[in-house]
Every structure is written in structure tokens, then in C-alpha cells.
Amino acid sequence: MKPIHLLFGLLIFVGCQTSPEEIKPVFVGGDIINPSNNYVVLYDTQNNTDTLYLNDENRFFHHFTNFKPGIHSFVHGGKYQSILLEENDSIMMHINTHDFDESIVYNGIGAKKNNYLINLLLKLEKEDRKTNAFYAKPPEKYHQNIEAFISKNTKDLEFFMTKNLNSELFKKVALSSIKYHYFTRKELYPFRHFGVHNFSNFKELPSDFYEFREEIVYNDIDLKDFYPYYNFLFPHINNLALEQLTTANPEFTLEDHQLDYTSRKLELIDSLVTNTMIKNNLLKYTTRNFISNSNSIDQSYILYQSFLDKSTNEKDKKYIKDLFKNVQGLQPGYPLPAIEVINHTNETVNINTIFDKTTVIYFWDNASRYHFENSHIKVKTLQEKLPNIDFVAININSMHTYVWKNMIFGNQFKINNEYRFADPSYAKKRLAINYIKKVLIVDRNGVILNATADLFDPEFEVSLKKYK
Numbered sequence: 001m002k003p004i005h006l007l008f009g010l011l012i013f014v015g016c017q018t019s020p021e022e023i024k025p026v027f028v029g030g031d032i033i034n035p036s037n038n039y040v041v042l043y044d045t046q047n048n049t050d051t052l053y054l055n056d057e058n059r060f061f062h063h064f065t066n067f068k069p070g071i072h073s074f075v076h077g078g079k080y081q082s083i084l085l086e087e088n089d090s091i092m093m094h095i096n097t098h099d100f101d102e103s104i105v106y107n108g109i110g111a112k113k114n115n116y117l118i119n120l121l122l123k124l125e126k127e128d129r130k131t132n133a134f135y136a137k138p139p140e141k142y143h144q145n146i147e148a149f150i151s152k153n154t155k156d157l158e159f160f161m162t163k164n165l166n167s168e169l170f171k172k173v174a175l176s177s178i179k180y181h182y183f184t185r186k187e188l189y190p191f192r193h194f195g196v197h198n199f200s201n202f203k204e205l206p207s208d209f210y211e212f213r214e215e216i217v218y219n220d221i222d223l224k225d226f227y228p229y230y231n232f233l234f235p236h237i238n239n240l241a242l243e244q245l246t247t248a249n250p251e252f253t254l255e256d257h258q259l260d261y262t263s264r265k266l267e268l269i270d271s272l273v274t275n276t277m278i279k280n281n282l283l284k285y286t287t288r289n290f291i292s293n294s295n296s297i298d299q300s301y302i303l304y305q306s307f308l309d310k311s312t313n314e315k316d317k318k319y320i321k322d323l324f325k326n327v328q329g330l331q332p333g334y335p336l337p338a339i340e341v342i343n344h345t346n347e348t349v350n351i352n353t354i355f356d357k358t359t360v361i362y363f364w365d366n367a368s369r370y371h372f373e374n375s376h377i378k379v380k381t382l383q384e385k386l387p388n389i390d391f392v393a394i395n396i397n398s399m400h401t402y403v404w405k406n407m408i409f410g411n412q413f414k415i416n417n418e419y420r421f422a423d424p425s426y427a428k429k430r431l432a433i434n435y436i437k438k439v440l441i442v443d444r445n446g447v448i449l450n451a452t453a454d455l456f457d458p459e460f461e462v463s464l465k466k467y468k
Contacts, residue, residue, distance in 0.1 A: 029061035030093035036077025036399040045070040071225045078367040078397045113170045135192035139205045153178045180232040187235040199246045219275035241265045259299045262290045270310045280313040292434045326432045330451040337430050340422035344415040348422050352446035358467040359390040361440040376413050395420040
């Protein structure tokens with residue numbers, strides 16, 4: 001699953017049979033095996049939310065009163081699903097959190113289309129793992145491979161639609177899943193193939209390599225909450241910005257011009273996207289990424305001001321304003337905020353009381369199992385090499401104690417230096433944790449030494465050796 005990953009899913013409801021003319025209210029529900037907590041948050045097409053609590057049998061249900069067809073979504077225990085709901089749908093989802101994606105099964109009216117969508121998603125993810133090596137292929141060959149994959153999956157979709165009655169909305173969502181998935185791969189290819197330091201080689205791309213850009217719709221309201229669509233738009237806009245900057249300055253480098261690069265991205269979003277919901281989302285997440293990872297508070301302030309000039313969403317403005325304020329308080333030399341954490345004996349303590357020496361604080365999310373496992377394995381290696389450094393892991397989810405412990409013990413990790421937030425929502429905001437890879441380094445007194453470290457940076461181990 002991706003940090004922050006939007007997938008397909010839907011819920012079951014066994015209702016009465018209805019005539020084609022009779023419109024029944026849309027109903028969704030589900031049962032969750034091994035729940036992480038006792039609720040599900042459901043988002044509609046306008047981003048309104050409903051919190052649905054699990055009953056004694058770990059089931060939840062929701063009856064829509066004001067319904068608009070389209071892509072909905074829900075979250076449970078940090079794991080996200082996207083949902084295609086249309087008139088008369090009555091669907092229930094069966095899901096096991098231990099194997100989230102692969103366990104999903106749908107039943108009821110509207111189940112077939114969503115079974116198709118989740119299977120397509122899993123197929124594309126599995127295919128990605130096999131075809132990452134394709135980035136090494138020369139541009140012309142890679143281009144041909146991608147076109148062949150698009151053709152194959154499109155034909156499979158057409159076959160499915162000949163066997164099942166489906167709406168134009170489903171057809172659009174399914175086809176967009178395929179196209180934007182592969183369009184994303186083509187936008188990423190130049191970086192993966194040539195690297196981030198060889199922009200001059202990009203001219204080796206075939207003349208028709210970017211022909212797919214003629215199909216892009218920047219203001220597709222039907223896809224505004226659709227992961228493959230946003231997952232494409234970000235690298236696409238990144239490339240457009242880079243193309244403009246390298247054309248104007250052949251000596252341009254990302255290392256020296258991150259602010260120029262991100263500022264140009266905001267300008268492109270502002271000029272290309274007219275739909276306010278899509279534009280504001282792109283502006284918010286692009287700005288959030290920069291502020292969360294920048295080592296310069298002055299540059300963050302410049303971008304923050306640019307964001308305020310372009311965004312029309314007051315809630316987003318407050319969100320970025322609070323983020324900037326919190327990042328200001330996480331600069332080297334500042335004391336770590338007094339966040340409460342819970343240890344393995346279920347005792348709540350101030351985070352600043354757990355440091356005995358220089359400490360690396362890293363975070364994990366039960367939705368990102370790959371990061372959870374690899375970060376702990378990486379830390380085990382570092383602990384053996386750097387006995388003068390301590391390492392503390394903090395889970396950022398709101399989850400049952402037994403679920404938290406089972407994940408740790410199930411992977412045979414030691415629990416002594418494992419913690420979880422007492423109030424995850426507050427802690428994530430206060431520590432500006434927007435990406436699970438965030439790492440903080442503090443001294444024995446809880447004074448921040450580094451707020452933008454990267455556990456998987458090749459130079460991370462070397463950088464730690466300077467701390468006593």
C-alpha cells in the first residue's frame with residue numbers, strides 16, 4: 001500500500017429486489033476482520049464526512065440521504081479505499097486488515113464493477129513490481145512496451161463490458177485507471193532512466209513519447225477524488241516545470257533551485273487548472289511537500305506566501321498556515337514539543353523524558369507495512385554500528401493496543417523502544433508529520449538537532465557519526 005495510498009473498495013448490503021423503475025436509496029456497509037480501531041470515516045463526492053462506528057460484530061452501515069453518484073472514499077486505521085457508488089447501489093465489503101487489498105470481496109448490487117476495479121488495481125500494482133526493470137530499456141523500446149500494456153488492458157476492459165451492463169461513469173473511471181496509470185509511468189521514465197542530473201539527455205526521447213498529453217483533462221470533476229488521476233498530475237506538472245526551467249537555463253539543477261522549481265509548479269497549477277477543488281488540492285499538496293522537506297524556513301515562507309495568493313480554499317490556507325507555524329518550531333536548536341506517547345507497558349509519558357543520549361526518532365504507519373518492516377531492519381543495522389545513538393520508533397495511528405503489539409511481535413522486533421502517540425491527530429500536526437519517512441534527531445535533553453533527516457539516505461549513517 002502507498003503512504004498516504006487511495007484504493008478501490010465497496011461495501012455489501014443484501015436488500016430487496018427492485019424494479020428498474022424504482023430508485024432505492026444507496027446503502028453501503030461492511031464487516032472488518034482484525035479491526036485497527038472501532039470506526040470508519042466515509043467521504044462523499046463533496047468531501048463531507050460521516051464517522052461510522054463498528055457494532056459488536058465489527059460491522060458498519062451507512063444509508064445515504066443526500067446522494068450524488070461518483071467516487072467516494074473511506075478510511076480505517078490509516079488505510080484508504082476509493083469507492084464508485086451510483087444510483088441503486090447496495091453493496092457490502094468484507095475485508096481483513098492483515099491483508100487489506102487482497103482480502104476485499106464485494107457482494108450486492110454494484111459489486112461486479114467494484115470487483116473489477118479492485119482486481120484491476122491489484123493487477124497493475126503486481127505488474128509494476130515486475131516491470132520496474134523496464135526503466136532501463138531505451139526510450140523507443142519503453143514507449144512501445146507501455147503502448148502494448150495500455151492496449152492489452154483496454155481490450156480486457158472492453159471484454160468485461162460486453163458481458164456486463166455498466167454505466168458511462170464506470171467506463172470512464174475504469175479506462176482512466178488504465179490510462180493514467182501508464183501515463184504516470186511515462187512521466188516518471190526520464191528520471192528513472194537518465195537520472196535527476198542528466199536533463200540534457202531528455203532530448204533522446206522519441207518525438208511521440210509525450211503524445212498522450214493531448215488526452216489529459218486538467219479539470220475532470222468526475223476524477224477529483226481519484227488516486228490514479230492525482231498520482232499522474234503531480235509528476236506531470238513536475239515535468240512541465242522542469243522542461244520550462246531547463247529550456248530557459250540549460251545549467252539548471254534541482255539541488256540549487258528547489259524553490260524556483262516548486263514556485264514554477266504552483267504557477268503551472270494556477271494557469272492550467274480552473275476547477276477550484278482540483279486546483280486547491282494540487283496547490284495544497286505541492287506546498288505541503290516543500291515546507292515539510294525544506295531546510296530553509298525563509299524559502300518555505302516565500303512559497304507559503306505564493307500558495308496564499310493562489311488558493312481559494314480557506315480551510316487549506318489555515319492548514320498550510322498551521323503547518324508552516326509548526327515547522328518553524330521544529331528548527332535545529334529548538335526543544336522538541338512536549339508530546340505524550342504510550343510505551344509498551346501502556347504508560348503515558350512525555351516524549352522528552354525518554355531520551356538518555358542522542359536519539360533518532362522515526363515513525364511508522366500500519367498502512368505502510370513495507371516501510372514499517374524496512375525501517376526497523378535498517379535501524380537494527382545502525383544500532384549495531386552506532387552504539388552511542390539511540391533509536392525510538394513511534395506508531396502514528398489510532399489503533400488498539402493489541403494490534404500495535406501484534407505488528408511488532410509478529411515481525412520479531414524488540415518492543416523496548418517502541419511507542420505510540422496518546423493523541424495521534426494532535427501529535428502529527430504538532431510534529432508536522434505529513435510523510436511517514438519523517439525522521440527527527442534530538443540530543444539527550446530533547447533539543448532538535450535535525451528535523452529533515454532521511455533514514456534511507458545513503459549518507460544518513462555517515463551524518464550520524466558526527467553526534468556524540
